[in-house]
Amino acid sequence: MTSEVTADLLPVPGTPPTGSGDSAQLLARWRPGEGTWFSGPRGALLARGVAHRLDDPDEARRRLRRIDAAGDAPAVVIGALPFDPAAPAALVVPEAVTWAPPLPRSVGRRGEGADPTHWQSRPVPEPAGYEAMVADALRRMRAGGLEKVVLSRVLDLVRDTPIDQPAMLGELAARNLAGYVFAVDLPSGSGPRSLIGASPELLVSRRDGEVVANPLAGSAPRRSDPADDEATGAALLASVKDRHEHALVVDEVAAALAGCCDSLEVPAEPTLIRTDALWHLSTTIRGRSAVASLDIARALHPTPAVGGVPREAACRAIGELEPFSRGFYTGMVGWMDADGDGEWVVALRCGDVRGATARLYAGAGIVPASVPASELAETTTKLETMLASL
Numbered sequence: 001m002t003s004e005v006t007a008d009l010l011p012v013p014g015t016p017p018t019g020s021g022d023s024a025q026l027l028a029r030w031r032p033g034e035g036t037w038f039s040g041p042r043g044a045l046l047a048r049g050v051a052h053r054l055d056d057p058d059e060a061r062r063r064l065r066r067i068d069a070a071g072d073a074p075a076v077v078i079g080a081l082p083f084d085p086a087a088p089a090a091l092v093v094p095e096a097v098t099w100a101p102p103l104p105r106s107v108g109r110r111g112e113g114a115d116p117t118h119w120q121s122r123p124v125p126e127p128a129g130y131e132a133m134v135a136d137a138l139r140r141m142r143a144g145g146l147e148k149v150v151l152s153r154v155l156d157l158v159r160d161t162p163i164d165q166p167a168m169l170g171e172l173a174a175r176n177l178a179g180y181v182f183a184v185d186l187p188s189g190s191g192p193r194s195l196i197g198a199s200p201e202l203l204v205s206r207r208d209g210e211v212v213a214n215p216l217a218g219s220a221p222r223r224s225d226p227a228d229d230e231a232t233g234a235a236l237l238a239s240v241k242d243r244h245e246h247a248l249v250v251d252e253v254a255a256a257l258a259g260c261c262d263s264l265e266v267p268a269e270p271t272l273i274r275t276d277a278l279w280h281l282s283t284t285i286r287g288r289s290a291v292a293s294l295d296i297a298r299a300l301h302p303t304p305a306v307g308g309v310p311r312e313a314a315c316r317a318i319g320e321l322e323p324f325s326r327g328f329y330t331g332m333v334g335w336m337d338a339d340g341d342g343e344w345v346v347a348l349r350c351g352d353v354r355g356a357t358a359r360l361y362a363g364a365g366i367v368p369a370s371v372p373a374s375e376l377a378e379t380t381t382k383l384e385t386m387l388a389s390l
């Protein structure tokens, strides 16, 4: 049984301009308020300074073409788009961009020393409140008109002294080498504010016309015992509930991609991927397209991996049930060049960090077969990725 588990690494589309820099040294140069870090299995980049700020993603392509023609700044846009497509984006054209190869395996962890930091934490809603939200969603499903909805919760953390954001980013990078690690400068009234995270989910990449999307949905916790861990992955791959939850996402992503792509390959069966904390069902969809990566990403967003099916009913349920605004969580983070090539990942396993505070987010896909206590446990496991970096 366990030998049937095939866990692939995250998919490789084209190769971004990887440069020749030392990516671990580059990572150590990121500072909050001064730029953006983005790394993944195909490369890393550090953007610094702000040549232009863009809160309207519609402007990105036009602006990049103008900059490219003038040749006076790197023609790259980088940053984040929020969950609500009508809310302002946090995109910049930086003054300087340094590209580097993927982070090496040797990038160091801080280690498990005793940390004297005193944290106060407050879950929103309380765990019982989250279970009640899930129960409410299940009632809506029974009443008809809703097939799937992703419901999330937050953990607000505060400590006595400012959070060391570069240390947090370094730790996330060391623990999530196969994923996408980012630190994006967010608009803030006072002091640097960053969206920091380690997402396993590629919304879409495009390189020389080759498009890759890697929707994830269906999750199980990793186990410390290797045999137990493999059995958990195998059970996820065989789970009717999770396969259904996954298929809803793949169908919608494939349909949205069909509208932007000339050709499309959609595997019939999902595979497994693993992060530090979780197993996920994963499907790698490939196609060819002349549409710019950010436009494809926006056509896909929100996929049912973060919204639901049907989209409108799910977004209404999210607005009515979640007692907070998602902000940039479940939006997207990435970069694009003047040709429209780029990579956009789903903003998951992330936190909004400012001063001595961090708001961490986690959600789970609810389908009719969901059990409130299991969905709560899944969000707790998803929070571990960020908690381990603090």
Ligand SMILES: C=C(O[C@@H]1C=C(C(=O)O)C=C[C@H]1O)C(=O)O
Residues within 6 Å of the ligand: 150, 152, 201, 216, 217, 218, 219, 280, 305, 306, 348, 349, 361, 362, 363, 364, 365, 366, 382
């Ligand atoms: C919503 C999150 O994750 C998403 C939901 C998943 C699920 O419900 O199984 C799996 C991966 C992501 O697409 C999150 O991490 O907060």
